[in-house]
Amino acid sequence: MKNKLVEHVYIHIPFCLRKCGYCSFYSERFSLEKKRNYLRFLRKEIALRQQNLELKPKTIYLGGGTPSLLSAKDINSITDCFDLFQIEEITLETNPISINKDYAKDIAAIPVSRISLGIQSFKDEELKLLGRLHNSAQAETAYEILREIGFNNISLDLMYGLPNQTLEDLQFSIDKFIELAPDHISTYCLSLADDVPLYPLKSQIPMDEIVSDFYFLIREKLLDAGYVQYEISNFAKPEFESKHNLCYWDDKSYLGLGPAAAGYLNNARYTNPSDFDKYFQLIQSKQILKNLEKLNTEDHEKEFIFLSLRKTEGMNLKEFKLKFKMDFLKKYQKSVVKFQQQNLLEIENDFIRLTPDAYFVSNEIFAEFM
Ligand code: SF4
Structure with missing residues (x-):
């Protein structure tokens, strides 16, 4: 049987220095030992999954967690597992506190072509409330360093609908985003699951009509600034749409690697376990390949x-x-x-x-x- 062609790869890097108060993504507290161990298993998963696929990545997305806790050498040890002859985009999600000149230089020297920077807001009170480790000055410095080093495809995350947020608060952040002129902006409406530390503040999230005004303010300002809206929550300068994210909306097959990662292969879905030990066990026993659920x-x-x-x-x-x-x-x-x-x-x-x-x-x- 001919192997299925897969051109898009998502890799979950499940480590953070500290958990943000709103976050439901799977991640563990970072340690060098855990990282080394994880990378070993990740490479095994890649080798296992490659056996049944014709893997020719056009896009690779390193998401998290906090992928910028990996060194450039670590990232290379992952991307080296793939044949990159037709690669068009490798995105690295980064946390502003990871970015300094040395790190930016290191990642500019490997095949990372796109940076997604998790800024979220330019109001320090909001960043503090969210439990982010960076402040607005660090976010701006990180962005400037990345530009200075030569990254010419940078996406910023903007969050709205925060507890007690006002239109003026949001306007302040949007104006700052526009001033920095990133190539792409992803917007996120805050939602709080009932098991996250910020859940008790759910009642302080503005009413839907107000959050709707927030959404349309963002949209209007970004369109006025020359961004093209290509998806409900995503805006880009012309030709800077995220090629990787488009694969999800275009019903393309993609490989998901790492704990909690989801994949979609030939109309079948799978999700890896959100737990290191279970993930490691499934790889050791090679059962990880059997977790497919065919969509009717x-x-x-x-x-x-x-x-x-x-x-x-x-x-x-x-x-x-x-x-x-x-x-x-x-x-x-x-x-x-x-x-x-x-x-x-x-x-x-x-x-x-x-x-x-x-x-x-x-x-x-x-x-x-x-
Ligand atoms: S850095 Fe990202 S993945 Fe990590 S806890 Fe914060 S929001 Fe979640």
Whole structure:
């Protein structure tokens, strides 16, 4: 049987120096010993998964956790496991406190082409509340160092909807982001799971109508500043869209590596265990390859709708027909007409897409197709 071609790889680096108060991602407290051990198992996982795949990465995304706790040599020891002959983008998520001139120089000398910098806010009170380790001055310095060293594809994270946040607070951060002129901005609306330390502050998160105003303020300011919105939460200067993240919304196969990483191979999903010991055991026993859950056509169709409609270009109706052997507009005629009348969906040429009015309430629209 021909091996499945996979062109996108996500690698989870599950370490942080300290847990932020809102974070639900899997990560452990960093230690050199844990890191060394983890990298050994990660390389084993890569070797195991390569056996069944034709792996030709176009994009690699090192996410976390805090991937910038890895040295350039560590990162190289991971990327060296892949044949990079057609690589287009390697993203490294970084924490502002990891960035100094020496580190920036080191990572500029390896094949990392894109930096995602977890700034979140330029208000020190907000950063403190979130439990971030950096302050606004450190964030700005980190950004400037990366630019000075020559990184020409930098994405910044901006968080909104924080407890007691005002429009003015948010405006302050947005203005600072725009002043720095990164190539890409990812926005995140804070949500607090019931097991995170900040959960008791959930009631202080502004009401939905206000958070919606926050979202549209960000959108308006970034569009005015020349950014293109290509996904509900993502903005880029022309041609600086995240190639890796587009693979998720484009229904492409991707490999997920490391604890808690999710993968999607040939319409089958898997998620590695969010626990070091279980992860190590599954690799030792080679059972890690058996954790696949095949999506049935109905589930695949729902995912395709949900993910495609997140893109501002929308869902290609011809592609839908080709994949699922049915006409989307016929199948969902009632819902489509309803949302068109409410000016929440529009159809143009072969695409159906959310209108901007729908972006903040997109989940309610997706639910209708689920
Ligand atoms: S640095 Fe990122 S992954 Fe680590 S605790 Fe904070 S938000 Fe979570």
